[in-house]
Amino acid sequence: MANDDWSTLPLDLLGDIAMKMDTIDDYIYFSAVCRSWNRASSLIKEQWKPIRMPWLLLAENTSNNPHCVRKIFNPSNNKCYKLNLPETLGARCWGSDYGWLAMVDRKLNVRLFNPITKAEIHFPSAGTIPGLPPFNKKKDGNKEGYINWVLRAFFLRLIVLKLSETEFVIVVIHGNFDQLVFAKQGDQSWTSIFVKQEICVRMFDVVAMDGYIFALYNDASLVYWNIEDFRGHELVKPIDYSIRNFEMFKDFRSGIGAVYLVQSGSDLLMVFRFREEVSDSDGNYHPDVYETFGFSVYRLDPKDRKWEEVKDHATLFVGGNSTMSVSAKCLQPSCIYFTDDEMDLSSLVKEFGGHDMGVYDMKSEKKRRFYEGDDIRSAYCPPTWFIPQL
Template structure:
């Protein structure tokens, strides 16, 4: 007589689930039947997968897609998964390293969504932060807001009473504004920024958030200060590192900060081919391309950035998502010493015929080899593909 696997005791099924090694196997196991889902849910806090590589949430595709299915690309096996994610349609999305997609929906609310478990956390409406910046000529307010108002949503995972909670930072108004909200907050709390100098990027390391400005200065905040509805000032302006910033000119189109262990990294992204729509040579399909990167490590004692061609057994993930540094030693499909990047040049997304998303791929730091991702579901005028690291 054939065995009925669905009748195994719950604790036995849980033990079997803990033996699984890959994230994909655990997900497939949990959806086999209700009993196995219950067992896997009871042990998922104990389960440890092999290192999980970033997944790419592709752009929404509304053509012949009544069920609002969204494709996700897995770097480890080059497979695409179809997920029912109607919540993400019409929303601007940013990926994070904690399994969450941070979204601004068409009501201007911020939502954290786990695309695997479908869990959600809701945060306040962003519209009160708008200081009246007019939309681009010929563009609706809603379209402008989703594309331009928020430059970046960054998810922080903050220890709280032997557990943790999520805090969201929003960089807005063309990198001139910064605010935060904790779970349960009713409004966003502004954070003091240097209004006379443009902010470049933010990164969180343990209990601190570091902000980089285009004059080379770095400021920091303690995360535990993000708990009161008052203007939070940074700890200091003491660190000035100007050596590399002589390169801050029009040939650099984006600058990122990232964390590798306890080190701060600076990533310069170079692009070429940005044209003018009145130019006869203007390519309406691809108007800009990333042509290379430079990576620097911060030497705090000397207050300088030192260029490097070797990141060791890690890869960087930058672009329209939180900057991430991912160990590659046991992560199948992720190449060491490479930079994986997405298209974040939102100024041009609405201007090009095929919209944004084409400037997505990876770059080998040592060999200077570039490879771009092509295919369906890459293009969007407000929310091209974004990387996130899946978690249960």
């Protein structure tokens, strides 16, 4: 081309070029070149499939940030992107595989929010969730403190389920005994899910996989529901999966550790995270100074209904706000990226909260930091993984 006017390239040729973009950020850069490139990218948007790559929504910057700029970190290229996200101001966020952040804001509104497209789906108010104590001025003091408690302590996790391309469900793990409730878009209230009534039995995690939702308890039991059961508004009783071996639970202490469920391809994985308290330069230990020192990963054998330890697996991303698995060439396999999810501990001391974040190599049993910024601390919304979608 004599004048090198790339904007005059035919739309079908530009579309072929856009289809070769591997990542969301490359696609966005391509669409922002000029009007004709943007037009071409929009025409192939439905057919274009990017590499599944988790991004990390970093903690909110609450000082000198009038435009509500929030950083998002991409571990595949070690780049940070800055987005104006006033919608997330003061909210607690949980990531998902579908591009959505599940959010509860300071007015207790619940919604799905896409930080890239700014699309939203609204759900019933968190104030209608069964088991949430109402604000009591005499007991709670001020409303601000009550909201902080709800965001930090009452909500343990929000999980996004996909019923169809346009239908989504939010499942909420909440309360002192890890109760479950769910709601579909368009519902006016939340529906309770049948859970164990034993007072000492706590729920570790919940994950959706192949049309089912699995829940793991600290008594080593695994139960599941059919996701289709969540189309109704009735109490749904789970089916006991009857795991036969649970020796790995005997030596695990969940007081300063975590257990996650992760779907990895056709496998259901259980990930043990081990933390320890660390001493300062004087040899003193503090309960709010801790670090992760290792992981163990188990795969569920559906035939024998047993957990078997594995060392080789896809790259895993874990944290209290989201868990996921990807098989990308740009990431090292058998590694676990982890974020700090000790909400009770991280909120005690500002200097230490959020610090326990890095990547652990299962084969070398070594860890390193993957992000060196200081925007990792939050009393109610720690960094969370999500897979971006347009």
